[in-house]
Amino acid sequence: MSVRQPTVEDVARHAGVSRQTVSNVLNSPAIVRSGTRERVESAIRELGYTPSMAARRLRTNRSETIGIHLDPYAGGISGVILDRFVHALTEQATPRGLRILVYAAADAQEELARLRALREGGEIDRVVLTGTYDGDPRTAWLHEVGLPFVAFGRPWSAGVASPSPGHAWVDVDGAGGVAAATRHARTYGRRVAFLGWPRGSGTGDDRERGWREEMGEDAVDRLRLTSVDSVAAARTETERALAAGGMDAVVCASDTLAVGAHLAASHAGRPEFTVVGFDNTPVAEALGISSVEQRPELVAAAVLDLLVSQEPPESRLIEPVLVVRTPVR
Structure with missing residues (x-):
């Protein structure tokens, strides 16, 4: 026995709107008020309607x-x-x-x-x-x-x-996300470093801007660490910076860099050292690394x-x- 597929009329009735409103949501959603659009989209999902x-x-x-x-x-x-x-x-x-x-x-x-x-x-x-x-x-x-x-x-x-x-x-x-990450990291100490890619990457430079704006005059060059997007390279750079001292936490331009920094801190016996990544990948979740969700x-x-x-x-x-x-x- 075949099951009747839901129609536009069913969606309209379920959402409490007209058939034309459903059509507008499907074809020209920008002209529909957000509340109405969300109600129609919810009805579409609940009924399993497919045009x-x-x-x-x-x-x-x-x-x-x-x-x-x-x-x-x-x-x-x-x-x-x-x-x-x-x-x-x-x-x-x-x-x-x-x-x-x-x-x-x-x-x-x-x-x-x-x-x-x-x-x-x-x-x-x-x-x-x-x-x-x-x-x-x-x-x-x-x-x-x-x-x-x-x-x-x-x-x-x-x-x-x-x-x-x-x-x-x-x-x-990206700048806003890194600024939020920097504010969080500063609760563990004022000397928050930024581990980013070599300059010239639009996305990377935008994320660095968030760190600099949040840090203000504390965004000194010695706290700007550079690495290609590689766990091994990020670990090496963070190990060098940790050995030199003078930083309390690090905010990273990606989760790849954050994993490298996390491994460096663990190897150095610094469980209190805060690392924040960007991308909120499954790897960051598995390691318990804070990260910016895109x-x-x-x-x-x-x-x-x-x-x-x-x-x-x-x-x-x-x-x-x-x-x-x-x-x-």
């Missing part, structure tokens, strides 16, 4: 498919963030009647070729970009052909965000809102949260 994508594609002559590049697998600790983002994007696109198509490419030029082929084949009609930068040929081409897109991340150039990139983007407030699920929701919006390009900065833990020694 008929085939009917919608026939009606609109659109594929209703979002293309997103999947970065090559590089291992490591912090790569899980983009995986979480793609998972959340896929999960949240379905109730809106949208699909996700993941494609691979080794560099920007290969990605351009993939995008051209996917668009010409009618396989995608929207795009989510990652890793944008000033002069990015992908954004120029997408503007030229009129293909709607949103970037996850601000376009950086020489460590500085482009003031007016001309396209919609969603990013995480909330990629909120990033995905904002990206989808902007992708279906009819408004001019806008930007959204997602506020991360600090997750405080007791380290495993």
Whole structure:
């Protein structure tokens, strides 16, 4: 016996709104008040409603498919963030009647070729970009052909965000997250170091800015430690700094660096030494390392809102949260 699938009318009745309001939430969520939109989205989840994508594609002559590049697998600790983002994007696109198509490419030029082929084949009609930068040929081409897109991340150039990139983007407030981490670390002592990547990385420089603004005049250069994103390199740098003395805690630009710092402190017999990471990965959780949670699920929701919006390009900065833990020694 077949089970009747819920309809738009069922969702409208469950949420206490009109059918048109449900349609607006699915197709133009930006025009619906947040409270009403959340009520409709909740009803969609509770009823398990899935729009008929085939009917919608026939009606609109659109594929209703979002293309997103999947970065090559590089291992490591912090790569899980983009995986979480793609998972959340896929999960949240379905109730809106949208699909996700993941494609691979080794560099920007290969990605351009993939995008051209996917668009010409009618396989995608929207795009989510990652890793944008000033002069990015992908954004120029997408503007030229009129293909709607949103970037996850601000376009950086020489460590500085482009003031007016001309396209919609969603990013995480790295400076704000590190500032919160620094405030927490300062409860264990005023001499809080920052372990970051070599300067010139937009994301890394933004996170360092949060440390400097929170530390003020106490943000002296001797407390600025540098390491590539490697556990071994971070451990070596932290061991050197601990041996030199003069720091009470360290805030790190990533969980990879935080794990290295945590191992260095443990080896040095410094169980009281506070380490805070960034990304809130499963490894940080397993070791009990405090870390800044990027909330990629909120990033995905904002990206989808902007992708279906009819408004001019806008930007959204997602506020991360600090997750405080007791380290495993």
